[in-house]
Amino acid sequence: MSSITRKERDFHQLSKPLNVLFNLIAGIFAFLCVFPFLFVVIISFTDEGALARDGYRLFPSKWSLGAYRYVFESGDMLLRSYGVTILVTVLGTIVSLLFMSFYAYAISRKSFRYRNFFSFLAFFTMLFNGGLVPTYIVVTQLLHLKDTIWALVLPLAVNAFYIMILRTFYTTSVPDAIIESGKIDGAGEFRIFLTLVLPLSLPGLATIALFSTLGYWNDWFNALLYIDDPNLVPLQSMLMRIETSMQFLLQNSQNSSLSIEALRSMPQDTSRMAMVVLATGPIIFAYPFFQRYFIQGLTVGAVKE
């Protein structure tokens, strides 16, 4: 058996030189994709003095942990931003999964009399939108979400495209017969959804949950629009704010009495890069494990009813 499969593989195999070339193309591009992150990690471990002298170097003349020491000692700002991001990500993923899985399930059911109307209601938002300014006015003046955690959660909670993916998932992975058998056993619609449908559609829900989680973790746009309160600044947005000035960090650290000299001796560049590393670290470590769910979502994505 194994000899047959080996032979089969030979059929498709590239010639040696071509294989080397293809490996080079893919390998170099993959390296280029990862390289900037490695570079930023190196910068974050560079001694501030060496950096001021030589600039950003791949092989710094002097290494240092100063940036990380500084970030951890300089008050609770990083910790607070971590807290905001984690809270928003967890809350947001739960809310969006709840809203979207219910909605998608209802419009996937043929017995739902108004399914066409509600399908269209969701679908039309993929084609046309009111734009940024009216949305901003609704969120700030009608819903009064400015400077609340909900301004970071709700705008990303529902996505018509994900609803369509979920609906496809329900129609393909949950056979009507199962729902019918549930009905015959006398289970209500909710019971059917919770005990029969949910377990079968878990892979689809997991995919959407991961897309949501990533979206919330990486979001800075809603904070840019709606958050001024320094206590509610998520990680990505904090990175933006310290980019323009270290002042933000000063104002928010416990040692607000630091003198100008101290400010000058701060490991500015390196500590900003250290924060970039700390903010992206969790994703870098987690994504190789979840990659296949994203691939699944991307390839199933285009399928419609």
Added chain:
Amino acid sequence: MRMAREFFGNINKNKVMLFMVLPGTLWFLFFSYLPMLGTVIAFKEYRFSRDGFWASIVNSKWVGLDNFKFLFTTNDAYIITRNTLLYNAAFIIVGLVLSVLMAVVLSEIVNKKLAKFYQTGMFLPYFLSWVVVGYFAFSFLSSERGMLNQIMGFFGAESVQWYSEKKYWPLILILVYLWKAVGYNSVVYLAAIMGIDKSLYEAAMIDGASKLQQIRSITLPLLRPILTIMTLLAVGKIFYADFGLFYQVPRNSGTLYSVTNVIDTYVYQGLKSTGEIGMSTAAGLYQSLVGFTLVMFSNYIVRKYDKDSALF
């Protein structure tokens, strides 16, 4: 009377399902449909009223098409439209070629474990936010410390103030876009290649076709439907720019605006910095209307081409 009873009977029969769509419906109402109604501000001189949302909209004075007239008499409308269209066109064309190339390369590599490893590397940029990508770009482009100027210094070239030299930015933005998108886009094409019937290649082998010939006359032709569809769908979105790319990577540098300003960043600036609410709503509505037309048009073509792949 009978109709009313029938209507309420139907509501009652569907009450669980209606309850399930309720949260989503409210969300669409507040975050999609009210903003659509809110585009009337494009035809008004917006005045913020303390009495809240409705008062602000109702009390603002009608000005007809003045906001649009003002928008289109400035040079801005031309610049942002041009930039949005040209950048997106470049992204679509170059992105397509490179993504397909990567997908083909990955599918042919003999050692599948290694191919998977490369793919994981290429997928990384997809998971990073534009803020982080902005930092990455800065580590290369910073005029005093950046790597690019150091390399140029090493070869004896003058260092460049990257964040104030317009001529480099079209290239920089295209490169950054490709860096972030190619790995992710190639996933779709790789899946399509994996779905191709293997016996086709075997038949070609028997006929003595070389691997490159096989790629040219089997892989690429069979990818054509999905390529056409992905491209048409991208064309449907050509009026929408990626705000993060154009806002974070050039670091909001004012001297670069003529080559980095797109419709989305223009609308944002109108809202947050210049405060021209009416005009930026008008620009947003202009984007939505043209965008809508383009989606309908490209979908119409996709439908003619392959009914199953159309959006609707």
